[in-house]
Amino acid sequence: MLQILSSNPSILNKNLGFTKLPPERGLIYDRNMLPLVMNQTKYKLYVEPKKIKDKEILIEELDSVLRIGEATLEAKIDDSKIWVSLVSGISNEKKEKILKKKLKGIGFEDESFRYYPEASLAAHLTGFVGKNNQGDNIGYFGLEGFYDKDLSGLQGFIKTEKDLLGRYIFVGNQEKVEPENGRSLVLTIDKAVQEIIKQKLKEGLDKYKAEKGCIIVVNPNNLEILGLACMPDFDLDKYYEFSEDFFLNDAISSVYEPGSTFKPFIMASALNENKIKSNDTYNEKSSIQIGDHTIRTWDNKYEGKISMTRILEKSSNVGMVYIGKKLGNNNILKYLDKFGFNSITNIDLQGEAKNNLKNNNQWYPIDFATVTFGQGIAVTPIQMITAFSSLINGGELMQPHVVKKIISSDNEKNIDKKIIRRTISKKTSDIIKKMLLSTVEHGEYKWIKPQGYKIGGKTGTAQIPIKGSYESSKTIASFIGFAPYKNPKFSILVILKEPKTSIYGSETAAPMFFDIAKDLFVYYNIAPEQ
Amino acid sequence: MKKIFKCSIYLSFFALLIINVFIFINGMDLSQKIVFYEKSTQELKKENSELEAYLYRINSLQHISSQAALLDFSKKADPYFLDSLRFALKK
Numbered sequence: 001m002l003q004i005l006s007s008n009p010s011i012l013n014k015n016l017g018f019t020k021l022p023p024e025r026g027l028i029y030d031r032n033m034l035p036l037v038m039n040q041t042k043y044k045l046y047v048e049p050k051k052i053k054d055k056e057i058l059i060e061e062l063d064s065v066l067r068i069g070e071a072t073l074e075a076k077i078d079d080s081k082i083w084v085s086l087v088s089g090i091s092n093e094k095k096e097k098i099l100k101k102k103l104k105g106i107g108f109e110d111e112s113f114r115y116y117p118e119a120s121l122a123a124h125l126t127g128f129v130g131k132n133n134q135g136d137n138i139g140y141f142g143l144e145g146f147y148d149k150d151l152s153g154l155q156g157f158i159k160t161e162k163d164l165l166g167r168y169i170f171v172g173n174q175e176k177v178e179p180e181n182g183r184s185l186v187l188t189i190d191k192a193v194q195e196i197i198k199q200k201l202k203e204g205l206d207k208y209k210a211e212k213g214c215i216i217v218v219n220p221n222n223l224e225i226l227g228l229a230c231m232p233d234f235d236l237d238k239y240y241e242f243s244e245d246f247f248l249n250d251a252i253s254s255v256y257e258p259g260s261t262f263k264p265f266i267m268a269s270a271l272n273e274n275k276i277k278s279n280d281t282y283n284e285k286s287s288i289q290i291g292d293h294t295i296r297t298w299d300n301k302y303e304g305k306i307s308m309t310r311i312l313e314k315s316s317n318v319g320m321v322y323i324g325k326k327l328g329n330n331n332i333l334k335y336l337d338k339f340g341f342n343s344i345t346n347i348d349l350q351g352e353a354k355n356n357l358k359n360n361n362q363w364y365p366i367d368f369a370t371v372t373f374g375q376g377i378a379v380t381p382i383q384m385i386t387a388f389s390s391l392i393n394g395g396e397l398m399q400p401h402v403v404k405k406i407i408s409s410d411n412e413k414n415i416d417k418k419i420i421r422r423t424i425s426k427k428t429s430d431i432i433k434k435m436l437l438s439t440v441e442h443g444e445y446k447w448i449k450p451q452g453y454k455i456g457g458k459t460g461t462a463q464i465p466i467k468g469s470y471e472s473s474k475t476i477a478s479f480i481g482f483a484p485y486k487n488p489k490f491s492i493l494v495i496l497k498e499p500k501t502s503i504y505g506s507e508t509a510a511p512m513f514f515d516i517a518k519d520l521f522v523y524y525n526i527a528p529e530q
Numbered sequence: 531m532k533k534i535f536k537c538s539i540y541l542s543f544f545a546l547l548i549i550n551v552f553i554f555i556n557g558m559d560l561s562q563k564i565v566f567y568e569k570s571t572q573e574l575k576k577e578n579s580e581l582e583a584y585l586y587r588i589n590s591l592q593h594i595s596s597q598a599a600l601l602d603f604s605k606k607a608d609p610y611f612l613d614s615l616r617f618a619l620k621k
Contacts, residue, residue, distance in 0.1 A: 034586075034589075035586050038579075038582070038583055038586065039579060040579060040580065040583050041576045041579065041580070092576075092580065110576075115583050117583065117586040117587050117589075117590040117592075118590050118591060118592050119590075119592050121591070121592065191591060192591070195591045195595075
């Protein structure tokens with residue numbers, strides 16, 4: 001009677017039940033629709049201390065299944081409370097075992113967890129799902145972070161009358177809004193390519209005793225990321241045991257000095273501006289003095305008259321300084337901007353580092369000289385492979401992306417290639433491709449290459465700046481290349497930080513590159529060109 | 531006449547009451563059935579997702595590579611010849 005007379009809605013709503021209906025988080029598939037991230041139901045065990053008959057027996061029985069220690073269980077069960085959450089993430093088998101014991105005062109609640117069939121194969125790419133301040137699920141890092149709103153979906157609810165026992169009555173007032181499940185992502189990543197590069201990276205870090213490493217494989221024609229692995233990484237199932245440093249994806253979140261792998265950009269810029277021609281020659285006599293700084297070739301050997309191609313082949317620093325002078329300071333800055341080294345790539349992963357170049361008035365003559373051979377400039381690996389792909393795809397700078405398709409319950413959205421701008425002409429692109437092919441064929445170092453295939457690329461060995469000066473024994477060794485020559489199917493960037501067995505990219509990162517290329521030729525069924 | 535009218539009103543009220551109770555009980559029964567089927571659907575969904583996860587786990591590259599390692603299917607496993615191949619080696 002009181003309820004009828006009172007206009008207070010809180011009293012009227014006493015018999016109305018409101019239950020949240022959580023949406024299912026979207027799944028993540030590789031490009032062949034094989035799942036990388038799925039959902040699984042686990043259980044939270046709770047106790048209602050007031051309903052427990054014999055606490056000691058209960059603890060003993062629970063510990064016989066859970067094996068977390070009787071003392072831990074006892075400490076958790078607070079007799080003064082009505083409801084206590086005891087253990088989270090219990091598997092179905094354990095739940096069944098506990099239920100068979102028919103213990104009083106316990107219960108289970110469903111919990112949704114992420115499940116990774118391929119374990120941590122793409123940990124940095126996928127990111128993980130954790131909790132926010134309110135205890136709700138939220139995606140952190142990588143795809144889980146970037147696409148959190150798409151993946152998480154919209155919560156539904158059910159509002160209906162209840163009887164005295166708290167059961168729903170489906171007559172009278174009721175309202176139900178179905179949850180909208182999260183959208184699923186289909187990636188550009190190929191699970192097999194990811195497995196290949198991760199395996200090779202593991203072996204490479206071991207073999208060359210390097211501290212860290214990254215490998216990125218992209219399709220240069222549409223900037224789809226086919227594989228991306230950085231190590232050390234972390235265990236997705238036990239992310240909470242790792243510090244935040246492990247979560248950072250060095251491929252997008254860290255900058256490095258690219259060293260000689262940067263030379264093709266300056267060479268291509270000079271060719272594009274008609275400041276040099278591919279058959280021009282340069283007289284490589286000796287080292288060059290710029291202010292107080294002396295610039296030498298890496299082995300301090302000078303060949304005299306050499307072609308532009310030879311400058312790349314022997315990775316001549318002095319030759320590159322000559323080309324830089326021909327190109328001019330303003331053009332250097334213009335092309336750094338054009339290649340995207342002054343802006344982020346906008347890749348669809350959370351945590352891309354904002355990396356801006358120095359202001360134009362902060363560039364000194366030595367900076368213009370060293371940038372020609374990739375020192376004194378910091379780039380992210382993803383910027384590097386994005387710009388490099390434009391060198392070999394005819395001159396189109398594209399936005400790299402990891403997601404190929406977003407699937408919701410009622411439609412599918414395809415994500416196509418996005419051209420940002422033209423960096424160089426098609427003609428320049430053809431010339432630089434030829435030069436890069438020649439660099440691999442006639443370079444200083446003879447690698448064991450896959451026979452019959454034409455591969456283009458460039459090594460890089462950059463000293464690491466420590467407290468304002470370069471440490472000669474600590475380097476970043478890298479190799480960037482593409483294959484097959486005529487119609488490139490993939491570009492690969494291999495980076496090793498501080499390799500110990502050899503400091504040179506030609507002796508560490510390059511063999512890893514050729515090893516990966518060999519496996520990719522087999523995987524993609526690419527026929528030899530020669 | 532008045533009596534009959536009065537009686538019919540009582541009867542109709544009584545009939546309405548019976549119908550109301552009948553609908554209410556049926557509603558309760560229906561709600562219990564809905565809850566039961568919703569629970570069963572949820573259980574089936576859970577079982578299905580568990581089986582799906584299991585299927586993808588045994589189909590994963592990680593599982594295959596661990597099985598390969600267990601069975602020693604690796605590049606290092608060269609064939610072992612009991613007799614030297616004199617004819618094949620042209621000796």
